[in-house]
Amino acid sequence: MASGDPVDVAPLNVTDADKAKAEAAKDAANKLFAAKNYEQAIEKYTEAISHNPNVAAYYANRGFAYIRSEFYAAAIRDADKAIELDPTYVKGYYRRATGNMALGKLKEAVKDFRAVCKVAPKDADARKKLADCEKELKRITFEAAIAFDEVKRSIKDMIGDVDSMVVDSSYDGPHLPETGVTLEFVKDMLEHMRKQKKLHRKYLYKILFAVKEYFEAQPPIIDVTIPEEGKITVCGDIHGQFYDLLHVLDVNGLPSETNAYLWNGDFVDRGSFSVECVTTLFAFKLLYPNSVFLSRGNHETNDMNRTYGFEGEVKAKYSDATFKLFSEIFNAIPIGNLINEKIFVIHGGLFSRDDVTMDEIRKIDRFKQPGSEGLMCELLWSDPQNEPGRSPSKRGVGIQFGPDVTEAFCKLNNLDMIIRSHEVKQDGYQVDHNGRCITIFSAPNYCDSVGNKGAYIHITPDLKLKYNQYSAVEHPPVKAMQYAGLGSMLM
Structure with missing residues (x-):
């Protein structure tokens, strides 16, 4: 039991x-x-x-x-x-x-x-x-x-011609160059959003359409190589806590060719600055496509966004069409990253059967909502347990898997370990299953109420791991779950 x-x-x-x-x-x-x-x-x-x-x-x-x-x-x-x-x-x-x-x-x-x-x-x-x-x-x-009576329109038709959108002279934020995202633009964008100011919708749409096209061309699982003279930083859930994300970038450095990042899902919901978080990650992805990596989380889904705030936030700050565009992008985000062929990074966890191979995972059709069963659902929702074997999920979706399940999966696929997120940990991270299963969580004082640390992991080319903890920083007086509707009842 x-x-x-x-x-x-x-x-x-x-x-x-x-x-x-x-x-x-x-x-x-x-x-x-x-x-x-x-x-x-x-x-x-x-x-x-x-x-x-x-x-x-x-x-x-x-x-x-x-x-x-x-x-x-x-x-x-x-x-x-x-x-x-x-x-x-x-x-x-x-x-x-x-x-x-x-x-x-x-x-x-x-x-x-x-x-x-x-x-x-x-x-x-x-x-x-x-x-x-x-x-x-x-x-x-x-x-x-x-829905049965609607004629499905493309997102581009709903939004219109982005290039012809006029940027009013009263807009005091950064202007995206015609050539695309630059480091100077991203730095200016971060400072603009730090002041609780919105990026102009024209530039937001340009970023979103560009990253959508990029992700749609990528496979479900991305093979990641750690920079020879650098490191990769693996971050867990950030859940719309933009000012804590800025703190990580301040203390750990902006992404670069030698300072790679992997954000492991749940970029949005609960925190009330989810638009700013995900826009930041997408802009860095466009700027450094070979040094910035993302994995989809269970909150990059329509049901979660409806309940826990992202849908409401996007509609409040931009429009319904903007949310639909985000939803299509979330469907295209890869569902896992494999670091140096040895460390498998996924948001949730492992599977309800023992014979799942990396080859099978690489064939998952991810361009959809994950549903309530199957490999994709389990990958986004499952959690580890201390006891051997498998148990029904306490969440109601996915499964719970024991150390023997993790050991068998790693041996079958010649892996050292899995890194996953998905669960609040008081120390920001937790090592389980004889070091084979690591949980990383990067939203300190989750929902302004839990009091936990946040953490991220440095991984060097020799696959040595270093855990880094941090506390929450102050943010503007906008409460968590501000846009959550029914989700605010859960707090």
Whole structure:
């Protein structure tokens, strides 16, 4: 049994001593939760359940910790158990509704919020969440219905002739040269966006169309060679935290032919400066195509962007057509990078079967949304576990894979290790599976609330790894999830 899995079998007798131990573990878990140490809180709630599995609150509390850890399927399982133990327990319905909402199961979320409102009709928060979920469900249903009647227009037709767009004299930002992206332009663009000013839409479109054409010509997996006289820096999730991205560039240096970078997915969502983040990465990709590399993350997808803010941010700063252009680019971003033939860098993790080869991965059709199953989905969504073998994902998508799975994959494909991201780590990184599986996360104080460090990895041509940690820097008073809609309910 994996750590934190529900314990459903009650002992024959729950003694007073068992109950006391359970309450002590629960109290310890609550303190860990308050300190935002969700992983250890889950362990303590699990300990409480092991002593007394008959208390609905223990499951609901652990479910809340799972929600904060983004393990929504596990949260739903705990909510189910809490409701089974006490059908009138309001928090059980709250937790299940939140988990279903995060997984895009809005019908189920609406049903549970209605149950909360029935039991607690004066709960203003529940009534608001119910109304918001019902509104979003109607919007999605409406959009799906009219989609059948729409004639699909190309993005270029929707946006129009970019070259003929007029740049008003009041625009005080950088002007993109006719010859394309230059280092001077990128530096000026960073300073312009640092002041919370928008890049003119003409120049944004020129960058986006150019990078779209570039990515569409690339294979699913990119072979990366570390510069002989330099290094490559591997960064994990940045999630729209533009000012932390600027901090990395300030302390680690701008990309160059000897200072290569690999950003491993989840450039957008949650943080409220996602447009600035992804525009920066795309501009550097155009400037240094052989020194800057990107891997697609699970948040470079339409469902995630709708829930967690990127769609709303793009529409607020630019337009609906701009978001559709970003979506097409995300479909074209490579899904992995292979460093010096030995280090496989992917966003999520490994697969539900043992015989997956690099040759098979190189044949994945990535030009689409990843769906909820298959190699591409698992590559973007899966997580490591300490126990051998495989388990259902606590997220509800992908799988969990043990050290033996990682070992077998590396041996089959003659790899030293995999580097992945996808999970918040308090230290910014974590080494698992006997050094074969490394997690790197580069969004410090994630969502302005978690208090974690950020980190990146230096890798030199001899494949030596050095971990570098950093703390969050100040940013303008724009809260995380500013554009998130329903996603803001998950915080």
